[in-house]
Amino acid sequence: MNQNADIQKILIREALIVTLDPEDRILPAGNILIENGRITAIGEIPPDVAASCDRVIDGTGRLALPGLVNAHTHSPLSVVHGAFDLLNHRASMWLFQAYTANRTPREVYISTMLNCIEMLLTGTTATLDHFPEQSFGPDDVEAVVSAYRDSGMRAQVALRIFDGEYNDILPPDGRLPRKLKADVERLNPYAPRSVAELHDLCTDSIERWHGDSGRIGVGPAPSNPIRCSDELLEMCVKFVDRYGVGVHCHLLETEVQTQIAQKLYGTTTVRHLDDLGLLTSNLSCAHTIWVDHTDIELMADRGTSVVHNPESNLLSASGLAPIAEMLELGISVGLGSDGSCSSGDQSIHRAMKLATAIHRVGKSDRSKWVSTRQALHMATSGGAAAMHAKDKLGALSVGQSADLVLYDLSKPWWTPMNNPIYQFVQSETGAGTDTVIIDGRVIVENGEITAFDVDPILEEAGALVPAMKERNRDLFDLVEQVAATVW
Numbered sequence: 001m002n003q004n005a006d007i008q009k010i011l012i013r014e015a016l017i018v019t020l021d022p023e024d025r026i027l028p029a030g031n032i033l034i035e036n037g038r039i040t041a042i043g044e045i046p047p048d049v050a051a052s053c054d055r056v057i058d059g060t061g062r063l064a065l066p067g068l069v070n071a072h073t074h075s076p077l078s079v080v081h082g083a084f085d086l087l088n089h090r091a092s093m094w095l096f097q098a099y100t101a102n103r104t105p106r107e108v109y110i111s112t113m114l115n116c117i118e119m120l121l122t123g124t125t126a127t128l129d130h131f132p133e134q135s136f137g138p139d140d141v142e143a144v145v146s147a148y149r150d151s152g153m154r155a156q157v158a159l160r161i162f163d164g165e166y167n168d169i170l171p172p173d174g175r176l177p178r179k180l181k182a183d184v185e186r187l188n189p190y191a192p193r194s195v196a197e198l199h200d201l202c203t204d205s206i207e208r209w210h211g212d213s214g215r216i217g218v219g220p221a222p223s224n225p226i227r228c229s230d231e232l233l234e235m236c237v238k239f240v241d242r243y244g245v246g247v248h249c250h251l252l253e254t255e256v257q258t259q260i261a262q263k264l265y266g267t268t269t270v271r272h273l274d275d276l277g278l279l280t281s282n283l284s285c286a287h288t289i290w291v292d293h294t295d296i297e298l299m300a301d302r303g304t305s306v307v308h309n310p311e312s313n314l315l316s317a318s319g320l321a322p323i324a325e326m327l328e329l330g331i332s333v334g335l336g337s338d339g340s341c342s343s344g345d346q347s348i349h350r351a352m353k354l355a356t357a358i359h360r361v362g363k364s365d366r367s368k369w370v371s372t373r374q375a376l377h378m379a380t381s382g383g384a385a386a387m388h389a390k391d392k393l394g395a396l397s398v399g400q401s402a403d404l405v406l407y408d409l410s411k412p413w414w415t416p417m418n419n420p421i422y423q424f425v426q427s428e429t430g431a432g433t434d435t436v437i438i439d440g441r442v443i444v445e446n447g448e449i450t451a452f453d454v455d456p457i458l459e460e461a462g463a464l465v466p467a468m469k470e471r472n473r474d475l476f477d478l479v480e481q482v483a484a485t486v487w
Helices: 047-051 077-079 089-100 105-120 138-151 178-187 195-209 228-242 255-265 269-276 293-302 310-315 325-329 348-358 372-386 420-426 452-463 466-473 474-487
Strands: 008-018 026-035 038-043 055-058 064-065 068-073 124-131 154-161 216-222 247-251 285-288 305-306 334-335 404-408 435-436 440-447
Touching: 026 269, 038 047, 038 269, 047 178, 047 269, 047 348, 064 372, 064 420, 068 105, 068 334, 068 348, 068 372, 077 089, 077 105, 077 124, 105 124, 105 138, 105 452, 124 247, 124 372, 124 435, 138 154, 138 195, 138 216, 154 195, 178 474, 195 228, 195 420, 216 228, 216 293, 228 247, 228 269, 228 440, 255 269, 269 293, 285 440, 293 325, 305 325, 305 372, 310 348, 325 334, 325 348, 334 348, 334 372, 348 420, 372 420, 452 466
Parallel strands: 008 055, 008 064, 068 124, 124 154, 154 216, 216 247, 247 285, 285 305, 305 334
Antiparallel strands: 008 026, 026 038, 064 404, 404 435, 435 440
């Protein structure tokens, strides 16, 4: 993508606009003016202003909405769609490694671009990428940033760091057979690194890449608090104070993590994070399933956001997050796809629909259900909050970044038009994505990516897993043995 190209002055005419602005306006046939990557007007546009535009897009028969935000993904796992089934969280965490360890920077770039392709073609314009799956270096960070730059997407690269053991994915008794334990110690892709090393790596990455292209952020992302020392978590607080970056982490995805936390801290993980000064509006937490009412109240009071991952949580049998209670107490909740091997896809449309369905089961009080409108806000403004970008994203209003999507209303699931919000969440799959604009640049036109050449990326991505299976043969053998033990 040519980042030096002038950003066009664009007019979208006569679209059905769902603004999701503070007034929740819906304009049956409205106009959107885009200048310098921002929305500068919505509604009536004077003829002389319209005539001065570089490009006019006919919005007739199109629905305009803010771009969706995938607030928790793992780009290295983009090539692991459908690689396994019937695995719990422990077992799948080991298998992830065999597919992702020991990649070259080029392979990091390709897997990130593949993730971007799937997101762009289903209307996602921004993402929070918890990257990578194991140890990494400056070249890997440069590769993932380059991919987001070339794709045209908006992204927060959340550097996944840890200096402790992954005890939550060992067998319940913490023991492995002696021979297997020795092999794990020899090949362990989850080998911890020192706080000093991680500090230098994060500092270098933030100073080099945070703010790249005006669309890409970089910040620290503890893998999971129980896998990190207090020193490392306090280091993240210092990064927030110094650079103003956001922090992201997995939080209480499985029940065993609550048990480990009680042994480590003598309290819950949420309360421990608060004691360290990390539980603030700068923190976003993926999953957040095994929390109690007091935890939720504390997170709401501190302004910490949550990212709900309904597909992966259900498929791994990790549990059901108390999302309705979080929303009722005022927590900002976003949506994530998680890695493609955990959910099967990168579609926030699926996550939206599932978020409305699973939180209704067994609840006779309909006022406690997650509504369609709430799910749509989770997929937009909720994700923007998780990315520390609510002032830029999540609504179509004057001053917001021009990140928006036009959907084709001629698709059968839009006929007849009954309610644009309900149909968007419950019926649209992303297949109706027609035009994607990010930062005032057209990235997708007529349902096809025009910002970069997709075919070479797909060709390289197709060869990535066979290469991993050959290169990581010993690791595949090891993790299959470990997975069988932890199952």
